[in-house]
Amino acid sequence: MQSKTTYREVLKWASSFLETCKREPTAAELLLKERLNWTKTDIMMHLNEEMPSDVKHQLLQDVSNHGSGMPVQQILGYGWFYERKFKVTKDTLIPRPETEEIVDNFLKGTSPDQKLTVLDIGTGSGIIGITIKKERPLFEVTATDLSSRALGVAQENAAILQAEVRFLAGDLTQPVKGETFDVIISNPPYISDDEISYMDESVLHYEPHLALFADNGGLAIYQRLAEETPAILNPGGEIFLEIGFKQGKKVQEIFQQAFPKAEVTIEKDMSGNDRLIRVKTS
Structure with missing residues (x-):
């Protein structure tokens, strides 16, 4: 050399x-x-x-x-999301294009002059909530996470990007009990334990397992969200959930049972894989 x-x-x-x-x-x-x-x-x-x-x-x-095996974003200490630089650490997931598509899907159905209340559950580094606030300044955005370390990173990112987001520590919807929102959006843990052998070692070694894995075949968090979100979603509100590419039908069924009168659809990403569950209430 x-x-x-x-x-x-x-x-x-x-x-x-x-x-x-x-x-x-x-x-x-x-x-x-x-x-x-x-x-x-x-x-x-x-x-x-x-x-x-x-x-x-x-x-x-x-x-x-x-x-x-260390991911490029972990080496640099940041990753790009929606053309913005976000700090990442071992306590946060690396920003991924699939999540950008979820945010883009949501934003396309809104306009800059709307005023909506948005809840980002499991915010991690804050990429979803902060991006929504930057793209739609009139929205009131709240973001929650169980990890205090992840929330610290998210708060740093919000300060650097000058995004006024309310951050709350706690498990799923617990921090906002008693409140209601027009939109709920989340990229929850959805990988099952039996999928570990198929995963890239860099993900296993350098990203937080708390944000990756869920019990009951990867469906446990969706089941909890389906139980908790009906009480905090405003009439006519919507839910946007990132899913694993094999989970579409099962998660759709879970939320259709929780919201019997809602339109619950599966939407695909640019690769043609099931990637989003959208719940639209009337």
């Missing part, structure tokens, strides 16, 4: 190293861009230049960590 000095040479070596570790080779370039706050064009312009030793040292350290 000593002989590799230019950006082109170091990136080529780093990409090959990641490939041997069965990681995405393009992560090397992504890590470099994020560390230097560069664009793809910036890298192209510097390819034949010598890489400064401090930049090289940082990149090799980052690539080594990623090769060992």
Whole structure:
């Protein structure tokens, strides 16, 4: 590695190293861009230049960590969601495109001049609640989480992004008992224990199990939400829930029983997988 000095040479070596570790080779370039706050064009312009030793040292350290399984977002300490930078830690999930689609689906059915009360259950790093508040400033957004450490991260993100969100600590709807909301949205834990063997080790080792796994085949939190949300959802209100791609029918049945007169639908993500349960009451 000593002989590799230019950006082109170091990136080529780093990409090959990641490939041997069965990681995405393009992560090397992504890590470099994020560390230097560069664009793809910036890298192209510097390819034949010598890489400064401090930049090289940082990149090799980052690539080594990623090769060992650490997600890029955990290495950097942040992830991007809806074109905004959110701090992430071992106590929060990494922002994912599927969750962006859930938020986008909700926002498309609203307008900036509406005034809605929104509850984000299990907010984690705050990506859902904060994004909704930034995109719809007139909405009153409340976010809850059982993890005080996750809530601390969410509050940091809200302060940095200047989003006025009310954060409450507690289990599911317990912190807002007695209140009602127009919209409830959540990405709850939904992975069953028997799916552990199929999961990427980086997820198991670097993301909080509290936010990932649920009992009863991954359905336990949905069952609790179905019991608790009828008391706090306003007439005509809606619920948006991210689901595992094999859970659509079961979660649909759970909420149809809880809301017999509501329209409960399954919606797919861009990959064609079941990803969202939408409950629309009258």
